[in-house]
Amino acid sequence: MQDVEFQLAAHREILIALISALARHEDVWPEINRVLDEVRIVQDHEEDPGIVPSEAFARQNALTEEITAILRAATMRAALDPDALPLS
Numbered sequence: 001m002q003d004v005e006f007q008l009a010a011h012r013e014i015l016i017a018l019i020s021a022l023a024r025h026e027d028v029w030p031e032i033n034r035v036l037d038e039v040r041i042v043q044d045h046e047e048d049p050g051i052v053p054s055e056a057f058a059r060q061n062a063l064t065e066e067i068t069a070i071l072r073a074a075t076m077r078a079a080l081d082p083d084a085l086p087l088s
Contacts, residue, residue, distance in 0.1 A: 012070065019074035036071065040064040
């Protein structure tokens with residue numbers, strides 16, 4: 001199980017690096033945010049009516065939190081080094 005955790009951590013770092021490189025491009029960044037905002041919105045504007053969230057609603061919330069965290073990390077990384085060029 002530990003191998004999967006390391007793989008996921010590596011994938012997350014790659015995503016953050018890629019998105020931070022894209023964040024430096026003003027023509028691409030708004031489109032990335034638009035697409036990811038659509039993923040983060042609960043489908044059909046449904047709300048979970050119960051005190052304990054349903055499994056599907058809980059998954060959507062977890063997905064939204066992770067996407068938001070990745071975007072936040074990428075934005076912060078891009079802001080730290082705005083002149084950096086993506087690796088070739």
